[in-house]
Every structure is written in structure tokens, then in C-alpha cells.
Amino acid sequence: MIKRFALCYNCLKSNHTADKCRSGGCFKCDGKHHTSIHREKKESFYYNDNPPDKHHQEKKQITQTYPSTQASILPTAIVLVHSLDRAPILGRVLLDSGSQFNFATKSLMNRLGVPTQTTKLTCMALDNANSQTIPVLVSDNVIGSIPSKDLNTDNWNLSDVNLADPDFHLSSPVDILLGVSIVFDIIRSGNKDIGEELPRIQNTALGWVIGGGRAYIKANTEVSMVISGTKNSFVPIEWTEEKSLCEQLFVDTTTRTEDGRFIVRLPRKPNSDQLGDSKTLALGQFLKLEKRFEVDPLLHQQYSTFISEYLELGHMSKVNEKDLDGLNGPVFYSPHHPVFRPESATTKLRVVFNASAASSSGLSLNDVLMTGPTIQQDTFNILLRFRFPKYVLIADLEKMFRQILVHETDCQLQYILWRFSSEEAVSTL
Incomplete structure (x- = not known):
């Protein structure tokens, strides 16, 4: 637009060029260009409207080493997942009542053979008794492996329980995160106590899941959090035609x-x-x-x-x-x-x-x-x-x-x- 109308890159006016412009420079970098066309070399920690190039992704990892400690178990389930009439595959689901949204990994979408733009998946219990169609946001990674380390459950009384995720104690990746709107929909009556300070077992539409309690974590365990400075696909951003018109008006008339x-x-x-x-x-x-x-x-x-x-x-x-x-x-x-x-x-x-x-x-x-x-x-x-x-x-x-x-x-x-x-x-x- 600036080139087409022969405007000054510094003040966006006509009849002169940036090298002869008397207006101040960019407020962000003091460069000889208008602030509205300034582009950062690296993406900062905010949500964009366009996905940045993968070479400009900026990630920051915070890692803290803890001594011997205890942590709660997060409930997981193995389910059948399908979408767009494709054959169902096994997927691991995390029930997270602290999330407002549902997420699925790109890896899962690729295994299903459906486009990553797909916004709905159907999760079905392994006994085919219950199924739930959910809206999802697709991301490279939903959460780290759950649990962070393998747990020793030899002394837990689980012999008479048919868990929805029999290998819940083995550190494994999660394919789908179910948020609070789905979690409360699938909870069913019935729970079991397997011992003092141990997790409880809760009945759900996906089967029996285990969560809560306190699990022993070995000494010198590292807990990490990775924060990405690129577009966060976890948060849906609605970019409407009206917002585009506003942005164009600003560029054209400011x-x-x-x-x-x-x-x-x-x-x-x-x-x-x-x-x-x-x-x-x-x-x-x-x-x-x-x-x-x-x-x-x-x-x-x-x-x-x-x-x-x-x-x-x-x-x-x-x-x-x-x-x-x-x-x-x-x-x-x-x-x-x-x-x-x-x-x-x-x-x-x-x-x-x-x-x-x-x-x-x-x-x-x-x-x-x-x-x-x-x-x-x-x-x-x-x-x-x-x-x-x-x-x-x-x-x-x-x-x-x-x-x-x-x-x-x-x-x-x-x-x-x-x-x-x-x-x-x-x-x-």
C-alpha cells in the first residue's frame, strides 16, 4: 500500500521520501519508519493473528528441582477417538476441571488422518457404552507427560477395579485434554477409596478414573514449565472483517x-x-x-x-x-x-x-x-x-x-x- 501510493515510510504522507522526512521515527526502535509498520525481530509473549515462522519461535523453560515430595494424581482415560467418519483410534484423555477449553494434539489429528482445522472429535468409552462429541482447539502439545515420573503402585489396592486407564501410573503423553464443561458432564455417581492419602477412584462416562490423593515422587525431581512466545493456539482469537477494516483504516488514514x-x-x-x-x-x-x-x-x-x-x-x-x-x-x-x-x-x-x-x-x-x-x-x-x-x-x-x-x-x-x-x-x- 505504501509503495503503491508512493508514501513516506516514516510519516505515511506523500510528496517526500523517508530520508527527507522531518517527523520523528518509530516509537519502538527509533528507526526511520512509521510505528504502525514496525515489525519485531522476535515474537513477544502475546497472541498474534498470524502464525509466526517456526524459525522465529521463542520459548522459555522454567525448571525447578525439588527434593522428595508428594503430588496429586491427574485423572486419565483411554478412549476411542474418531472424526469425519474416519476409523476410530485409541487416545489418552486427561480430565482437567481447571481448563475452560478442550484441546487435542496435532499428532492425534494426524493419526486420525483429519485436517488440523477440524474442531470436533468424538470420544467413546472402550465398552462403547457412552460417547461424547466435543469441540477442541488443536495445539502442538497439550501438556507434558502424565505423570511426570513412573509411580510405584504395588501397595495400592486396585485388583478389583477396571480402570479406564490401566497404565495411569506410567509416564505417558496426553492426546486430548477435556475441560470443565465436559468433565462435569461425564461424571457419574460412585467413587471408591483405596487407602489413606491415596487417590480416589471416580466413576465417569468413560469408565473408572483415578485421581487426587498423594503420590510419592523420588528425590531431585525436576518440574518444568515451557512457555511459548509464538501464537498460542490454546486461546481462540476471533479476527473479524470489522477488525480488519479498522486496522486498514488506521494504516490508510493515520x-x-x-x-x-x-x-x-x-x-x-x-x-x-x-x-x-x-x-x-x-x-x-x-x-x-x-x-x-x-x-x-x-x-x-x-x-x-x-x-x-x-x-x-x-x-x-x-x-x-x-x-x-x-x-x-x-x-x-x-x-x-x-x-x-x-x-x-x-x-x-x-x-x-x-x-x-x-x-x-x-x-x-x-x-x-x-x-x-x-x-x-x-x-x-x-x-x-x-x-x-x-x-x-x-x-x-x-x-x-x-x-x-x-x-x-x-x-x-x-x-x-x-x-x-x-x-x-x-x-x-
Whole structure:
């Protein structure tokens, strides 16, 4: 796109090249290119929309050696698995009530001879008495071998029990992980106790499984956790056409000021021109707010201080009444109200601008704006990565989102009504 329209790689504007561009460089690497087209050399620990090249996969393994200790048994079962009318094969299933999703390994899909895009598998007990069709997410690896080491069960009273996984005590890979939605569906009445501090045996639709209790693990056992920095196929990511349009709009229309600040367009839907009158509702709510000011002078003072800060920092400006008469296209006035944060050390009051308030046509501003992709890193991955280094730095960018400018054409969709005193005329900001 940049080459086709002969745009500058640094600011995405025309009529000059990157070597003659005066705008600041990439915010991520200081290179002479626009931040929106920056590409990391290595994938970081967040979920992507496209699978990275296998040569750029980044994995981190945490290994801890423990002395003699005890651990619980995870319940497993051997089942018949089939899909797409293919012949069933044996597979090893792990019952995990702590998982929200069901997973299957690519190795299992290959053995079944079905595409890895297949999203449903049928698991059947070996006695053919029960079967369950489940949605699955396909991954290279579901979990490490279960158990991590072979267990000595010679003194366990298992002679009269027909387990769904007779070799549960031998360290073996898992083909399918069944999450909480399936686990609770297949549990049946009946359980057995085989001894103090030993696992219990539970009846399920897949047969009797053994789990819980405490199993002795030999000294100097290593427990490892591998975290992959590539696309995590465990988490389904819905990449819609609307999100693609938002991303393309950002690439096509985003510009930067001479000091490097971004200027963005609002991602309007085709029905944005159907916005009705919103000023009447916004005025009504503002007049009600002023009545609160009359009985609560402190609220009025704090509210005025908040709006004044917006004006002083240039994050908001007063609109000339003459300019309002010549506006083209839809206009939206957002009602606003106070939110109190007594736990805050600095700002006890925050003003919320309600873009979800409906106009006279029944549509709000949020209704006519597209929803773009989530660009923040996943909190879970951030917390995991936080544990890797010995030292970490935490910083807060004050009023970060207000540093991004909205294109002047879209400012009329973000109007509010305000006056500092009831003796003044109500102004548009």
C-alpha cells in the first residue's frame, strides 16, 4: 500500500521520501519508519493473528528441582477417538476441571488422518457404552507427560477395579485434554477409596478414573514449565472483517504531527449518518447535573477543576457557535457525569463521557463505530513474563490516550456541553 501510493515510510504522507522526512521515527526502535509498520525481530509473549515462522519461535523453560515430595494424581482415560467418519483410534484423555477449553494434539489429528482445522472429535468409552462429541482447539502439545515420573503402585489396592486407564501410573503423553464443561458432564455417581492419602477412584462416562490423593515422587525431581512466545493456539482469537477494516483504516488514514503525535480517524460504520439529535438529551442531563452542583459546591469545584485541566492541556477546546452552523455530516453530543474514586491518592473525581447514550434515532456513537482488534498484550502473559527477570521496571504514562489527536473531521462526534457558572451561556466543547 505504501509503495503503491508512493508514501513516506516514516510519516505515511506523500510528496517526500523517508530520508527527507522531518517527523520523528518509530516509537519502538527509533528507526526511520512509521510505528504502525514496525515489525519485531522476535515474537513477544502475546497472541498474534498470524502464525509466526517456526524459525522465529521463542520459548522459555522454567525448571525447578525439588527434593522428595508428594503430588496429586491427574485423572486419565483411554478412549476411542474418531472424526469425519474416519476409523476410530485409541487416545489418552486427561480430565482437567481447571481448563475452560478442550484441546487435542496435532499428532492425534494426524493419526486420525483429519485436517488440523477440524474442531470436533468424538470420544467413546472402550465398552462403547457412552460417547461424547466435543469441540477442541488443536495445539502442538497439550501438556507434558502424565505423570511426570513412573509411580510405584504395588501397595495400592486396585485388583478389583477396571480402570479406564490401566497404565495411569506410567509416564505417558496426553492426546486430548477435556475441560470443565465436559468433565462435569461425564461424571457419574460412585467413587471408591483405596487407602489413606491415596487417590480416589471416580466413576465417569468413560469408565473408572483415578485421581487426587498423594503420590510419592523420588528425590531431585525436576518440574518444568515451557512457555511459548509464538501464537498460542490454546486461546481462540476471533479476527473479524470489522477488525480488519479498522486496522486498514488506521494504516490508510493515520498521520502524525511534526512533534510525532498521532492523528487518527474514528472508525465509522456506514450507518453513522443515521445518528439523530443528541444535543437535547445531553442538555437535559447537564441541567440536572447543575442542580446537583447547587446542593454540592464541592462537587461543582472538583468537576470544574477536571474540565479546566482538559482545556488548559489542549485536550479539549471551546467551539465557536458560528462554526456549529456550517457542520456537515453527523454530530454527537455525549452526556457526562461524575464517578468518585475515594481510594485514589490524586484524582478523587473523574468525569465520564457517555458515548453509549442513544440519540433520537435510537443509535449512540458507540453503535456507529467499528470495534477494532485488541492491541494490548494479554494480562496473563504479562504476569508470566514479569516473573522471568531478576529486576523489573514499572512506569505509568500520564494521560497517555489523550496524547493521541482525533482528526478535525471527527471532532464533531465528540462534543459535550458545559459552562462554569449558571450565569453563562451553555457552550459546546
